[in-house]
Amino acid sequence: MTQPSSVFDDSDVADGTGLIIPLQPPSSAQVFHTVHSEFGHCDNQLQRHTSRHPLGVPLERTEEQDPPYYILITTYLSFVFFICLGHLRDFLGKRWNPELYSHLIPSDGYAAFSSDFDSFYTRRLKSRLDDCFSRPVTGVPGRTIILLDRVSPDYNATFHLTGKHIRGLNVSSYNYLGFAQTQGGCADAVETSIGRYGLSSMGGRMEGGTTDLHVQAEALVSRFVGHEDSIIGSMGFATNSTTIPALVGKGSLVISDEYNHASIRYGVRVSGAQVRMFKHNNMEDLENLLREVISQGQPKTHRPWKKILLVVEGLYSMEGTLVNLPAVVALKQKYKFYLYVDEAHSIGALGPHGRGVCDYFGVNPRSIDILMGTFTKSFGAAGGYIAGPKPLIAALRIRTHAGSYAEAMSPVVLTQVIASMGSIMGVADSPKHLEVSSSASTSTIQANGLRDGSEGRERLRRLAFNVRYLSRGLKKLGFITYGHEDSPVIPMLLFNPGKMLLFSRLMLEWKVPIVVVVVAYPATPLVTSRVRFCLSASHVKTDVDMLLRACDEIGDLLDLKHGHVKERWTVDKIIDNALQIAKDASFS
């Protein structure tokens, strides 16, 4: 049934890696409708799990293990070394080779284009690691991804494409539910939509850019997240950065988790509200802060705050931690602040029904004032949404910059949202007004698996299994990982900046290429450089096995195993006991 009509058809390549053709060929009883390289073939119902937090059990704080001192010291030393070397190079370079520094030196009465101090980190530290960043790709960012091979003849100043393609296992894209596909019900729906609507809405939401698809998608989103109404914006970043200024302003206070995303910080800065931060996910610190700010009132004047808005993320993408939502909601009852939850990464990826952190913790979504999320990640689309009570959303439609001035979301993107979200919900069960009627719009969802929601549930359960298996497997191997074990983002600590480069390269050049994301300062604290695995429902158990093997081998080589665990297991033992590892309620 698979039709890899792709121009990237590399089936002639001697495989044996399992990336394109499954290692075990499917039996005659098994029929798969997906392309294995995009969405892995797996019908083993044992390799499934449900992502859910036991009701009534308080969320344990995730511990952040410290590495041995020599690791910390060498990490600091390497930064010190690179900073000194960088300054030395700047000093000599400006004198001997000034044309290379022309944009940093004032000339002809113009000030320097960027200050050498501001760009120091970029030029002297990040440029050494540039090999691991911004690698161009081609094709679909599904279970595997194709890198465009590149070389740098001048120490990362420029890169040239060699024309070669490298297909690797993709544990980097935010493709949590595996909807980044070129085949299947969603892609078919999008194709129909291209034919009917074209690609663009040609205008702002208030000025003729609203189509029936917008209305339909917003109704679906509000039902999905469990709130009264929602508004869709064409860019996730802008959804945060333009909504927050519409909610708070002078005289209001925003309480923000210290690791909140840049878009939230940008929005808060623009809003003109006061901002206070609390220690990441630390509820005691939050309560102390709340007591302080409410009792003290506004600085100097001591007038009471007009309102207090608490902004947290459902899943922190750099840390892999989940917000302690039950505790936050309990605090909300007592301290009467408004709650804004950014579910950019958690929506679709967490909870038994994929409806984000509320679903995961069993919290009523209506007890949260504003639910924000994006479609880029789990739904394989783009843009973001805000859901909340009807009057609030109505006000936002009129009062946000993005609502009035930004372009409306493209109809094809909306179709992808409707099809993928509908397939998780099972739109066949939904009331009539959501029925995707063929007269008013596209006959969006045709495939049966999408209509009754069985395919969506399957994806959720596959993701939950993969995530637990990898997260617990890495710990058992002796690595230090951060975050919650049900988080689809799993950060594994590397510490030394030099190891980032090596780890990323070695994974890519391992016997089966593995494509990973490494992140460092300023996205993380200086010492805790890390690699970030993003798992997907499209991965199969053998992919995770492979990833564990690669990490085991390279981890030994780079001396990365510093975690404290009761008993370290060999990688073979872990792979053999995968089901037990992933499914035990508490496993250590």
Place this chain on the structure above:
Amino acid sequence: MEDSALEPLFVFIAYSVSTIQRSFNALPGSAVIVRYVKSSHQNDPFRTILEAILVIFAIRTLLQSRTRSDTTGRHFIKFTANEIDELVDEWSPEPLVPSLNEAELADLASVPVTVGPPGPKPKLQSTGKTAINLASYNFAGLSGNDKVKDRAVSVLRNYGLGSCGPPGFYGTNDIHLDLERDIANFLGTEAAIIYSQGFSTISSVIPAFSKRGDIVIADRGASRSLRSTVRWYDHNDLNSLEEVMQSVAKEIKTKRWRLTRRFIVTEGIFENDGAMSDLPKLVELGRKYKYRLILDESFSFGTVGRTGRGLTELYNVPANQIDLIVGSLANTLAGCGGFCAGSRIAVNHQRINGTSFVFSAAMPGMLAMAASEGIQILTSTPSILSNLHTNIFTLRSILDKIDCITIPSHPASAIIHIQLRDPIEPAGNGLPTTARAVSRRPSNPTSLVPRDLVVFDIGAEEKLLQEVVDEALAQGILITRARRLRGQEALEPRPSIKIAASAAVSKKDTEKAASILKGILTKVLGKK
């Protein structure tokens, strides 16, 4: 007895002291520190204390986290736990958003919804009928282009839809790289960078370059929030710009500011009224006073010039003379997102410092392809834009003859704003009517308030204009009022009706629409 009891303790202390001393001496460089402290202490004991305090202070600063609470401040009041509980109980916050008033609700209800594609004659949900579309930014008529659709399907079958990642982490694919190259080639700049939303582009570009202390001179018609020193010049008045530049130069001299980056920020065709900037003059002034020019071409890119390259083509100014050109890919090109074109250094700088580039997912490849294809079509078929220009001319030749309105838009602008000729004065809100008197005094560059402040009653004017829009819709013409965020703009723009000319609408339909509009405008606005 006591002595013997304490003896082990003394021995232990003596032993530890000597061990510490020995290990300290064993440290490489310890002798230098000892010598330094000794000599400095002999010279000036006070200095040792000062240095010790400095060291302690430095450590304290390092250890202080950004989540610290401010319990030591001068204004801090200590409360007991009970008092805090009471204060918490007492506090009642304002509602998160004030509920909408009637005008706003009516505003919201009047938003047109189209069923199906936003082509030249879309079907409207409210009436169920089709209307001539003069609202969509379908300037070149690329919406629903068959060639683009065909290619979109092939992109879908090879790339899927979403990019599933930010550009830095495997979100950039070859379609994005091609688009960046196409834009740079089209405009004639060294490089270009694409952002995933047109609106967020400029608000990310400006802060990426203009840091604290830098000077930005911006047009009053284009307002954004900035952290730098901002000066304003009168809308589209370049003499005013020069005056402001001179005053800044004077200020720099008298206050002895260090050399900082200076920018002029303006729009090619202003979204708010369709006026056009005089680019050659802007470039000349920029050169003269050493300002870099940031030009937002969201509405001029793809509409003016023979092939739609924007103001640079219209005025025949090489694009490399403008430091940063920002534009939208969502309007004419019928894709999504925005771009910023400029020198390679300027573009690469944004790849790390453009917040909404770095922290946002890359745009779907399919939409990037649409923009690339759009550029290709514009370059190969100049007749598309000549159709657009004919339609603009047709519209203007009819609308310009109506007495009761003013059109502030440039004759070449594809968006045409219609305002009431005579502002409706607000009834008794205490604003001095003399503000309308034309003064020759230069405006205050640090304030957004223009020299000749026009006072108008927003509510009344918007209501009248909405009447026109509703009537037009009833007669089969889709136009909209320019929607603005009332109360959030630093300077309230005059209410207006925004008409978007399109190459996709036939000349006959354009003519018909303009005549009908003329009738409605005369009827509704003439009677007041």
